[in-house]
């Protein structure tokens with residue numbers, strides 16, 4: 001019987017897709033790997049984009065991989081090419097230029113694209129930005145250099161990063177969000193106040209519980225925004241962080257299960273043989289909380305990429321990890337460990353706020369499921385984070401209130 005080398009196709013060259021390609025090549029020198037992306041660049045570090053935005057990191061430092069890196073490993077990186085459909089019967093991926101990429105195993109690591117601002121006056125008006133790609137960042141920087149006022153919109157991580165970038169570049173900055181406080185799926189009122197106070201130190205005007213009703217453009221650029229509560233805010237540019245829509249449109253008409261992301265088991269396999277998913281777009285089974293969920297963090301996407309490659313090549317390793325996320329938050333840090341989602345009714349939480357350094361408060365919130373620590377959120381000092389990560393990993397039982405309280409002050 002004729003045999004051929006194994007053919008792998010990967011949709012998306014973010015950290016999940018590129019790590020998978022690298023791992024596949026390391027384990028099999030003869031396979032073919034097509035790595036498809038609509039973006040014009042090889043892998044760059046999305047986590048570094050905020051520091052590039054603030055002007056503290058050069059563009060070259062954002063790039064992680066070069067075209068040569070792919071050539072040396074015989075990874076066929078196909079840029080500026082949109083995947084339009086997948087035929088799981090024929091095992092072929094189709095792109096917008098009509099090309100067909102046949103596969104034996106397919107990885108979908110397509111992440112998500114930012115939701116645009118959809119209010120009257122926004123469409124067709126310039127200088128309203130999302131913040132996901134390197135090109136977004138370059139466009140925002142160019143506009144910041146000619147602006148004096150800016151508005152960051154939303155209660156998400158991305159909205160905060162935009163706000164931070166505007167403030168660091170000394171624009172007069174408004175931060176407008178619908179919710180009662182930032183990151184309302186993870187923080188509580190106390191934690192929200194801690195973050196507000198930090199933002200105010202950087203002269204950011206924080207506005208809660210209001211929404212943009214309309215953008216009022218003048219000569220095709222925002223002149224001011226009108227809010228539902230009747231405020232009028234002048235802004236030379238708007239940064240929008242209203243969440244992302246996961247990139248699964250090209251799977252329409254396939255039997256691949258899509259529900260809040262691409263549904264995969266602990267081996268990152270979809271319900272269709274030979275098709276896998278990893279990174280932000282994967283709604284994966286997480287053993288630590290015994291449930292499916294998506295997770296938008298760099299470490300999670302990288303670990304998924306490594307593991308899924310092993311399984312695509314015939315291995316059978318379950319994904320068991322505790323992803324962590326740390327990011328500067330103005331002049332302090334925020335750290336998220338594991339599952340820190342207070343909108344999950346199965347999780348119980350406790351929190352503590354105490355005076356910290358530089359006039360800021362420290363805030364810590366812990367998330368428990370069935371007497372086990374499954375998530376941690378820390379604003380301010382990161383002391384104790386590693387120990388808490390180990391406790392989450394160990395899955396030890398913590399069944400008294402006193403033992404839980406102790407973790408709130410663990411250093």
Ligand SMILES: Cc1cc2nc3c(=O)[nH]c(=O)nc-3n(C[C@H](O)[C@H](O)[C@H](O)COP(=O)(O)OP(=O)(O)OC[C@H]3O[C@@H](n4cnc5c(N)ncnc54)[C@H](O)[C@@H]3O)c2cc1C
Pocket residue numbers: 011012013014015016017036037038039046047048049050081082083084109110111112131132133158161247250278279280281295296297298299301324325326327
């Ligand atoms: C500004 C910013 C700051 C962040 N900061 C942090 C942080 O501090 N810490 C942290 O842990 N995480 C952070 N994140 C999140 C982290 O970057 C993501 O979790 C991670 O990059 C996801 O990687 P991925 O490979 O799953 O997807 P992505 O990086 O989204 O890659 C998917 C790729 O697939 C491409 N694609 C999608 N659809 C198609 C299609 N139809 N055809 C062709 N190509 C397609 C996309 O354009 C993209 O290039 C940040 C994200 C952003 C945007």
